[in-house]
Amino acid sequence: MQNIYRTAAVVTIFSAIEHGLGFLYRIILSRVLGPEGLGVYQVSLTVFAVFLTATSSGLPITLSRIISKHRANNYRRGEQSATTAAILITIAVSVPVTLLLFALKGPFTKVFSDPRCADLFYILIFGLSFTSVYAVLRGCFWGNKRFFAYSLVELIEEIIMILVGVSLLIVFQTGIADVNLAAIAVLISYLCSFSIALVYFIVRGGRLRDPRGEFLPLLRSSLPVTAMRTSSSLVNSFISVLFPMRLMAAGVSSSRAMSEYGVVYGMVMPVLMIPSSLIGSIALVLVPELSECFYKKEKEKLSALVEKALNVTLLIVGLLIPFFVVCGGDVGALLYSNAASGKLISSCAIILLPMSITMIATSILNSLNCERQTLFYFILGSLAMLACTWFLPKYLGNGALCVGMACDYTISAVCSLIMLSKKTGALRSWKYFLRLTVAVLPVVFAGYFMRQFLVTYFSYIPALILTLLFIGVLEATVFSLMRLVDLKALLLRFFSKKAKA
Numbered sequence: 030m031q032n033i034y035r036t037a038a039v040v041t042i043f044s045a046i047e048h049g050l051g052f053l054y055r056i057i058l059s060r061v062l063g064p065e066g067l068g069v070y071q072v073s074l075t076v077f078a079v080f081l082t083a084t085s086s087g088l089p090i091t092l093s094r095i096i097s098k099h100r101a102n103n104y105r106r107g108e109q110s111a112t113t114a115a116i117l118i119t120i121a122v123s124v125p126v127t128l129l130l131f132a133l134k135g136p137f138t139k140v141f142s143d144p145r146c147a148d149l150f151y152i153l154i155f156g157l158s159f160t161s162v163y164a165v166l167r168g169c170f171w172g173n174k175r176f177f178a179y180s181l182v183e184l185i186e187e188i189i190m191i192l193v194g195v196s197l198l199i200v201f202q203t204g205i206a207d208v209n210l211a212a213i214a215v216l217i218s219y220l221c222s223f224s225i226a227l228v229y230f231i232v233r234g235g236r237l238r239d240p241r242g243e244f245l246p247l248l249r250s251s252l253p254v255t256a257m258r259t260s261s262s263l264v265n266s267f268i269s270v271l272f273p274m275r276l277m278a279a280g281v282s283s284s285r286a287m288s289e290y291g292v293v294y295g296m297v298m299p300v301l302m303i304p305s306s307l308i309g310s311i312a313l314v315l316v317p318e319l320s321e322c323f324y325k326k327e328k329e330k331l332s333a334l335v336e337k338a339l340n341v342t343l344l345i346v347g348l349l350i351p352f353f354v355v356c357g358g359d360v361g362a363l364l365y366s367n368a369a370s371g372k373l374i375s376s377c378a379i380i381l382l383p384m385s386i387t388m389i390a391t392s393i394l395n396s397l398n399c400e401r402q403t404l405f406y407f408i409l410g411s412l413a414m415l416a417c418t419w420f421l422p423k424y425l426g427n428g429a430l431c432v433g434m435a436c437d438y439t440i441s442a443v444c445s446l447i448m449l450s451k452k453t454g455a456l457r458s459w460k461y462f463l464r465l466t467v468a469v470l471p472v473v474f475a476g477y478f479m480r481q482f483l484v485t486y487f488s489y490i491p492a493l494i495l496t497l498l499f500i501g502v503l504e505a506t507v508f509s510l511m512r513l514v515d516l517k518a519l520l521l522r523f524f525s526k527k528a529k530a
Contacts, residue, residue, distance in 0.1 A: 036176055041310040043180035047187045048306035054191045055299045058211060059365050061198050065284055066208050068291030072141070072269045073149035073212065075294075079262035080130070080154070084123040085161035087255030088115045089168030090316065090395050091247055096172025097320035106238055108172070114240035114247050115165045123158040130154055142270060143287070145208055152212040156219035163223040166230050174317055175233070182226050190218035253400035257407045264411045268418050269294075272430060279423040289427040296370040297431075300353075300360065301377060304385050307345050311338055312392035319396040332453045335393055339458040342389045344513060346381045347465040351500050353378035355476040359493045369427075377431045383438035390445035397452055406444040410437035461513070468504075468511045476500040 059067050092115045099107035130137060131154075138147040170179040194214035198207055205213075273286035281289070315338055322331040353360075354375055361371020387410075391403050417433030425432060450456045479499050483492040508514045 036174075037310055037314045040176050040180050040313055041307055043177075043184050044306040044310045047180075047184045048303065050184075050187050050191055052299055052303070054187075054194060055295070056364050057195065057198070059296060059367075062207055062211065064288040064291040064295070064367070066291075067295035068287040069143055069145045070149065070208050070211055071291060071294045072143070072266075072287075073146045073153065073208075074215075075262065075269050076140070076146070076150055076266045077153040077157075079259060079266050080123075080126055080157055081160060081164075082258040082262045083255065084126060084157060085119045085164040086258040087251035087253070087400075088119060088247065089164050089171060090254060090392075091115075091251035091400075092165060092168035093172035093316060094250065094320045094396055094398075095243070095246060096169065097317045098324050100172070100317075101321050101324050107243070109236050109238040110240050111243045111247060112165070112169045112235070113237040114243040115168065116162055116237070117240060118244070118247065119161040119165050120158065123161040127154055127157050140270075142273065142283075145206070148206075149208055149212040152209060152216055156216045159223040160219040163219070163226050166223075166226040169230065169235070170226075171313065172317060176314060178229055178233075179313070182222055182229070185225060186218045186222035189221045190214050193217050250398070250400060253404045254395060257400075257404040260404075260411065261407060264414065268414070268430070268433075271415075272418050272422060272427075275419060275422040275429075276426070290430075292367065292370050293373065293427045293430045296361065296365050296367060297373045297377060300357075300364075300374050301380060301384070304342075304345050304349060304381060305388060308342055308385055308388045311341055312389055316392060316396040319393060323397050328453070335449060335453045336456065336458055338389055338393065339386070339456065340461045342385050343458065343462055343465055346385045347469050347508075347513070348504060350378050350381055350469055351472045351476050351504065352497065353381065354473050355480055355500060356493060356496060359489070363493070373427070373431060376428070377434075380431065380435050380438060383435065383442040386442040387438050387445060390442065390449055394445060394448060394452070399448060399452065402448050403445065406441045406448075409444065410439075410441040413437055413440055464511050465513055468507045468513055472500060472503050472507055475503055 058070065062070060092111055095111045096108045099105070099111065131151075134151065138144070141147045141150070167179055167182070170176075170182075191214075194211055197203060197205075197210040197214060203210065269290060272290055273283065276286040276289060277283060315334060319331060319334055322328075322334065357373075357375030357378060358368070358371035361374050362368050365371075391406075394400075394403050413436035414433040417429055417436060421429030421432060446456065476496060476499065480492065480496040483495050486492075487495065505514075
């Protein structure tokens, strides 16, 4: 268990750096491209994501689980055969899809309401096959518990995208549209991460074996995951078209509608997805362990790991919600110079809870061979999201997207927890959740009144900093008193390590 914690800590550090850099880059893009340009950029990425998920998304986690199964049986040849089969499957799908999209470029371009989106999409599609194979190699690293390599290549990809993007958008004057330059930066980062992963795979003894016997298990398990994630990308793409259309039907201009979409998905969602880096790190480390426990029928260990994962996820959410609720408006104004995004961040903070539970629970269930169930839960949530996007924009504007996401994640989270309880036994995390709720509520109220007090005596930045410090200290105190975290143990461990050093 200690080894899992250490590995999770290392992965979390890499993930936090990666997401932090990505977040800063998104701020740069929001200022260079503006809300409308950011909306165009986001729509193109969303449509590209449909094809990327269709060609590879289910394979990494399935390959990871199959490799874990072979590792449990000490069957090295099976690991290599499964990796070979996954690579061949993704090439067999991604290459024809790429060729077909270019052959049908004229008709397909009409899918986009803004022609600039089509230009960006066809820049990105050049990298489809490369990044699909890279996703499979990542699944191989994952299943073999090479978390350092997995995380390092991801970080390098992010750094390359940022360096190229900043150079093209700010340093050099190319005469090419800014949104196109941002897409070129993404493409270059895809090509680089594929090259680095391939070299690492070969250097570490990666070999291709006869894949016969591995195709059917891979396809049988990966298709539900691929269907779920492809459907998710399709839903997001459909929403990127449907939401502006519904706003325009309510009398909003096309430019304003695209800006409203850009605010939610280009400004608000990157902030709300901050916990995903931490939760993703937990899932990354736990999935191979959970799969091995599942196949070895170690139910007690499996149940303990699931409870730990849920409790840590709840703690992360509980720590962040007070900051988002109290300071969300200031964050939006400070980062994006956009007051509307700040209000939405504050209003949507509660979405962090079902969103985070869905992330960790879905990863756990997929590692336990429950891909079909998670697909069904996704469909239920997506139907609620689409209904909100159709009926509510006239009354709530871009708030309709936030309500839709809340309904979507809540349905998925509740269903996933019910299934987890059936697979691993009664979940004890609800007790932890109740204590966490009791701790979070006074922190939110105290933080709100403290901010109101501080802004009357201090300027904007000092008031924000003092509010953040106040919430942090209050959380440490209340969470410790409620025995949600053991500060004494953490401090003793920290100082003991420092003394040994």
